[in-house]
Each structure stands twice: as structure tokens, then as C-alpha cells.
Amino acid sequence: MVVSPYCTIGPFFPASFVGGHDDLTHFRGGTARGQHIVLSGRVLQEGGVPTRNTILEIWQPDANGIFSSCPDADPGFSGWGRARTDAEGWYRIRTVVPGSYGDRCPHANLMILAIGLTHRLVTTVFFADDPDTVRDPVLDCVADVAARRRLFARRENAGEYRFDLILRGENETPFFLD
Amino acid sequence: MPGSRIDYKPYDDNTQLARYIDRYPLSFTRTPLAPLVPRPLTLSERTGPIASDQFALGPMDLSRAAADAPRATGQLIQISGRITDEDGSPIPNAVVEIWQANSAGKYIHDADRHNAPVDPNFTGEGRLMTDAEGQFQFFSIKPGAYPVLESGWWWRPPHIHFSILGRSWMDRFVTQIFFPGEPLNETDLLLNAVPDRDVRERLIFQFEGTSMGEVNAMGFRRDFVLRGRRQTPELD
Numbered sequence: 123m124v125v126s127p128y129c130t131i132g133p134f135f136p137a138s139f140v141g142g143h144d145d146l147t148h149f150r151g152g153t154a155r156g157q158h159i160v161l162s163g164r165v166l167q168e169g170g171v172p173t174r175n176t177i178l179e180i181w182q183p184d185a186n187g188i189f190s191s192c193p194d195a196d197p198g199f200s201g202w203g204r205a206r207t208d209a210e211g212w213y214r215i216r217t218v219v220p221g222s223y224g225d226r227c228p229h230a231n232l233m234i235l236a237i238g239l240t241h242r243l244v245t246t247v248f249f250a251d252d253p254d255t256v257r258d259p260v261l262d263c264v265a266d267v268a269a270r271r272r273l274f275a276r277r278e279n280a281g282e283y284r285f286d287l288i289l290r291g292e293n294e295t296p297f298f299l300d
Numbered sequence: 301m302p303g304s305r306i307d308y309k310p311y312d313d314n315t316q317l318a319r320y321i322d323r324y325p326l327s328f329t330r331t332p333l334a335p336l337v338p339r340p341l342t343l344s345e346r347t348g349p350i351a352s353d354q355f356a357l358g359p360m361d362l363s364r365a366a367a368d369a370p371r372a373t374g375q376l377i378q379i380s381g382r383i384t385d386e387d388g389s390p391i392p393n394a395v396v397e398i399w400q401a402n403s404a405g406k407y408i409h410d411a412d413r414h415n416a417p418v419d420p421n422f423t424g425e426g427r428l429m430t431d432a433e434g435q436f437q438f439f440s441i442k443p444g445a446y447p448v449l450e451s452g453w454w455w456r457p458p459h460i461h462f463s464i465l466g467r468s469w470m471d472r473f474v475t476q477i478f479f480p481g482e483p484l485n486e487t488d489l490l491l492n493a494v495p496d497r498d499v500r501e502r503l504i505f506q507f508e509g510t511s512m513g514e515v516n517a518m519g520f521r522r523d524f525v526l527r528g529r530r531q532t533p534e535l536d
Contacts, residue, residue: 123384123385123386123387123388123525124315124386124502124525125311125312125315125316125386125525125526125527126473126475126502126524126525126526127315127316127317127475127494127499127502127503128311128316128317128473128474128475129317129474129475129476129490129503130474130476130490131461131463131474132461132476133409133411133412134399134401134407134409134411134412134461135399135409135461135463136397136399136408136409136423136424136425137409137410138425139397139399139425139427139463167326167329167330168328168329168330169329171329173330175411179472181344181347181348181349181469182344183344189343189344189347190349191347191348191349192347200349201349202348202349202465223343224342224343225342226342226343226344229344231344231345231469233469233472235474236326236330237325237326238324238325238326238327238329238330238331239319239327239330239331240316240317240318240319240321240327240490240493241311241316241317241319242472242474243332244469246344259339259340259342260339260340260342260344263337263338263339263340264337269334289329289330289331289332290329290330290331290332290333291333294332294333294334295332296334296337297332297334297336297337298336298337298338298339299310299336299337299338299339300310300311300336
């Protein structure tokens with residue numbers, strides 16, 4: 123059977139579908155184990171212009187590197203979340219530092235859904251103190267060293283990580299074939 | 301683990317909208333310049349938040365706030381369909397989110413500057429989960445057309461937005477579905493950003509006739525095929 127055609131999310135995604143999903147650390151009455159952090163940043167387009175009113179979704183393993191679709195995952199951690207960028211292009215998500223597992227370095231999958239984009243854009247944000255020493259089968263697909271470094275969240279203060287997504291132009295974020 | 305055995309191929313551009321659309325506001329400024337990077341699919345991409353939140357199975361009625369509340373203005377419609385993967389296997393427990401303009405072409409959203417009236421009986425949004433056969437059913441009001449104000453010429457034909465959370469990160473799906481026979485369908489930048497008529501038909505509801513009885517509604521159906529195919533048959 124032929125896959126259905128994607129189309130843009132447009133400008134009118136309901137606020138109620140976003141509300142509450144930007145906190146992954148409290149789920150079904152429980153509280154997530156591990157280090158609670160705020161992952162925030164700006165989504166920018168050509169010319170460094172803020173990409174406002176854009177939906178960002180996240181999917182990541184828990185602090186022990188287990189996905190919430192797995193029976194032994196942390197029951198207090200959601201694994202999935204959603205946020206909307208404000209007028210300055212900022213998004214903000216409460217989550218935990220993801221654990222590593224197998225050959226995967228700590229990471230979270232991110233998706234951008236926006237007016238102007240007929241398809242979603244997908245990328246992966248990585249968490250590590252020294253990006254240049256990290257080996258990861260998805261990260262290693264990005265050959266350019268400067269582009270690789272742009273896939274790492276920057277630790278700013280205790281519990282605060284910054285990750286900007288530049289959709290087009292200088293310092294463009296690498297996005298993966300989807 | 302659910303979904304971890306399923307293979308996902310990249311979207312085939314021949315069956316999808318163009319990624320860049322001339323004259324579509326913001327299409328240019330947001331489309332990456334660099335080629336998209338091929339990557340292997342690991343457990344991380346093959347899993348997803350299926351049923352991480354629980355929603356009602358439906359049918360869900362967007363046309364009124366409660367069973368005894370007044371109906372929103374406009375033509376009552378029934379929207380139904382079934383969600384499967386590429387093998388035709390149903391996807392149960394998929395989260396289906398829909399949103400739409402009211403019958404005058406107005407959304408309840410802070411980004412909507414169109415001066416059409418708000419209908420106090422219509423929020424234009426609903427969320428449910430598919431049943432064991434992958435089926436969903438909503439009642440709603442047929443949406444109106446509306447102008448894209450910043451374009452200076454473009455009017456959107458009546459359409460309903462769908463957002464589907466399926467089995468994994470890979471089959472996460474968002475689209476818009478149009479109504480058959482609408483004159484504005486011929487000029488819509490999005491609907492016409494597809495290479496052929498067969499593909500376009502997959503973005504248009506099928507009219508399923510009218511129902512008579514307790515609920516009098518026009519029926520519209522659209523089935524969805526999410527990306528994903530089994531690499532190997534289930535062993536058990």
C-alpha cells in the first residue's frame with residue numbers, strides 16, 4: 123500500500139494539544155528518576171530570523187537508557203514531549219539527561235513541524251562533555267566536524283542545556299533523511 | 301519491543317508533496333540548504349510513544365461541547381477512517397488529533413487574524429485513539445474556506461488537519477484532508493504540490509453518503525497508510 127502524503131502542520135495547531143506535554147519529568151503521578159534538566163533553545167530560519175509558532179517534538183530514553191515503550195522503563199518519565207516556539211523562536215522542555223545504551227551515546231530525537239514545511243524535519247541532539255570523543259552510529263553519519271558539533275546541547279548552568287535549531291543558512295543544523 | 305522489528309523506508313517523493321513550494325510563504329526560508337543526512341535506524345528511531353497517554357476511543361463529537369449543548373453552526377459531518385501500515389495491518393491505539401476552522405473559516409487560535417466570526421459552540425479540535433481495527437470516527441461541522449492574508453491572493457479550501465502518533469518515531473504523521481468537488485481545490489498551493497492526480501486523491505475525503513435517523517450527517521471517509529513494513533513475519 124502507498125504511504126499517505128505528508129502536509130504542513132500550518133499555523134493553527136491547537137494550544138491545548140501542546141499544553142502540559144513540555145514536561146517529561148512528571149508522568150502518571152510519578153516523578154522521573156535521574157538528573158532533571160531544562161532543554162531550551164531557539165528555532166531560527168534564513169537570516170537568523172526566529173521561527174515562531176512552530177511545534178517541536180521530542181522522543182528519548184529515560185535516565186537509564188530505556189524507552190518508555192519498554193516494560194522496565196521509568197514509570198515516572200514520559201519519554202515523549204511537545205513544545206511550541208514563542209515570538210522569539212524559543213522552546214523549552216523539562217526532561218532528564220538521557221542514559222546511554224548499546225552503541226548509542228546519550229541523545230534525544232527532535233522533530234520540527236512548521237508552516238512552510240510540507241514535511242517534518244528530524245534531527246538528534248546529543249549530550250556529552252567532549253563532543254569530539256563521542257562515537258555513535260547516527261552522529262557518525264555527519265562527516266563535517268563543525269556540523270557534528272552543532273548536534274550537541276551546550277551545558278549552560280546546572281540543570282540547563284541549550285540547543286538551537288537553525289533550519290537554513292549559516293551554521294545550519296544537520297537534519298536527517300526521512 | 302513494539303515496532304522494533306518494523307522496517308521504515310524513506311518517503312518516496314513521487315507519492316508526497318514537493319518539499320519546496322514556489323510562492324508558499326516561508327517555504328524557502330525554512331527548507332534546509334544542506335542535503336538531508338542518511339542514517340541507520342536504531343531502536344531509538346524505531347520506537348515511539350504509542351499509548352503513552354490514554355484517550356477515548358470515540359466516536360468524538362466536535363460539533364458541540366456536551367451531549368445537551370447546542371450544536372455549532374454549519375453542516376454536520378461524520379469523519380471516519382482506518383489507519384494501517386504499508387502491509388495493510390491496522391494500527392490500534394494510534395493517537396489521532398484533528399483541528400479545523402469553523403463553518404465561517406475561523407480558527408480558535410492566536411495566530412488567526414481573519415475577521416470571520418467565532419462560533420461559541422465550536423472549538424474545532426478533538427483527540428482520540430484508534431480502536432483494535434485501527435478505526436477512528438468523529439462528528440464535526442464542515443469547515444469554511446478562508447484567505448491566507450499575507451499572501452494577497454491565496455484562499456485555503458475547506459480542509460481538516462490530522463496529526464497521528466502511530467507505532468514509532470518513524471511513522472509520526474501530519475497532513476491535511478480536503479473535501480471533494482470544492483472549486484478552491486484547483487488553486488490550493490498545498491493540494492497541488494503533488495506530482496499526480498492519484499496522490500492528490502489520497503488528500504481528499506471520499507463522500508460516503510448521508511445518514512438518516514437520530515444523527516443526520518454527511519459522511520466523509522479517509523483511510524491513512526503510515527510508513528512501516530515488517531522485515532520478518534511475527535514469530536509468535
